[in-house]
Amino acid sequence: MSVSAVSFLARRYLRAKRSFVSVITVISILGVAVGVLMMIVVNAVMQGFEGEFRQALIGYQPHLILKPADGKPAEPSIIEATLAKLRPQAGIQSAMSYAGGVFFIEHEGNQSATVLFGLPADSAASYMAKVSKHRLDGTMELSDGGIVTSDYTAAEIDARPGDALAVYASSNVTSAVNRFRVASDISDEKKRHEAFKLIKLRPIEAKLLGYTRAETAGHFAYTTLATAQQIFGLGENFTGIMAETTNPNDIKALKKRLEEQNIIPAGWKVVLWTDEGDARLAAMSNERFMMFFIIGIIGLVAAFAVMNTTITVTTQKRREIGVLAALGARQGQIIQIFVSQAAVVGVIGTLTGLGLSALVLRYRNDIRGLIATLTGGSSGEADLFLSTIPAHIDPAFIAYTACGSVLLCLAAALPPAWLASRVDPAVALRD
Secondary structure (H helix, E strand, O other): HHHHHHHHHHHHOOOOOOOOOOOHHHHHHHHHHHHHHHHHHHHHHHHHHHHHHHHHHHHHHHOOEEOOOOOOOEEEEHHHHHHHHHOOOOOOOEEEEEEEEEEEEEEEEEEEEEEEEEEEHHHHHHHHHHHHEEEEEEEEOOOOOOOEHHHHHHHHHHOOOOOOOOOOOEHHHHHHHOOOOOOOOOOOOOHHHHHHHHOOOEEEEEEEEEEEEHHHHHOOOEEHHHHHHHHOOOOOOOOOOEEEEEEEHHHHHHHHHHHHHHOOOOEEEEEEHHHHHHHHHHHHHHHHHHHHHHHHHHHHHHHHHHHHHHHHHHOHHHHHHHHHHHHOOOOOHHHHHHHHHHHHHHHHHHHHHHHHHHHHHHHHHHHHHHHHHHHHOOOOOOOOOOOOOOOOOOOHHHHHHHHHHHHHHHHHHHHHHHHHHOOHHHHHHOO
16 A cells, blocks of 8 residues: 555545534644644743843843851951952953941831842942832932832832931841840849930931832842942941953853852852742742643543544444455554554644644733733733733744654654554455
């Protein structure tokens, strides 16, 4: 039996007796198309969300921080020596000294706490440039006595740009609490009262320059190096070193290289931008894996649909299979007929799924808006973080999905095709 005869029979068996295409063929094609559609769309959207979140972390957090592990101030000589070795390193875009830590901020009796970074004058503008895209109000240009914070912190203290603030380091609060405990243990009432009078926070006056969106820029605050040194009582010392890298995704490899080359001073620790987001990124990866697992079940259902189609056709065509066998058709040729049939279903279903996935990804935000309208929900605000559905198209994944879909259809058709090829011609013609 020639190849053209095999192809003719495979196409013929896809059709019903009185219609152009059989219903079970259409169902099989739709099953394959839905499986391909779900795989591509879910992967694109999940990768999009992961990429957007990763870019958000890179966009506001310092890529690399070096500071003493014991939390003590770093002397200028150590800072200068470390910067001299760090700046020429491959992968380092910029490096600067900084002063910072947790501090308290107060306005009209309202208080809040956040992390403050004090940046040197010669590097503040370049660093604040990446923060400026998250600006909501005020200015991002740092000046002595001025503080830029997040909208969350500004809302907690009910402050607007230009308002006067009172700020003090968290160490001042800790010291005041310790003095309060000591004073509370004094038995003499007069001495205890005098000790309580000496407990003061001694805040520093500052001004709110502006604020950023906390959703995309984090809950950080920024000021000049001199102001931060005054707030934390560092004098001429520093908290550590901040560095920006050319490739933030390779930050762990860079850290390892710095450790191997003894760039990091003894007794210092390294803080990476991934330290805060690693757990959430890992959670997103696990979520994507579970989605693939669930969608894989959909793919298996589609494969069973193809297998069901092949079983149905081989049952219906049992007498014809017997005739082919009686005429001398080999088992391999009979198997090829039904596997070719599955290949047609797999290719058409895969192409249909690719087309549908392209449409869904192209109009994903319109679809989201339509569903929100029909269900009475909100379609999202333009100024919110991730107000649109992100998507990352991975051509390699699409190619793997398309090839895997066709191969799965072929594998699903093989068992019933093999069983059909083993039919005894005499028995098949007698039935």
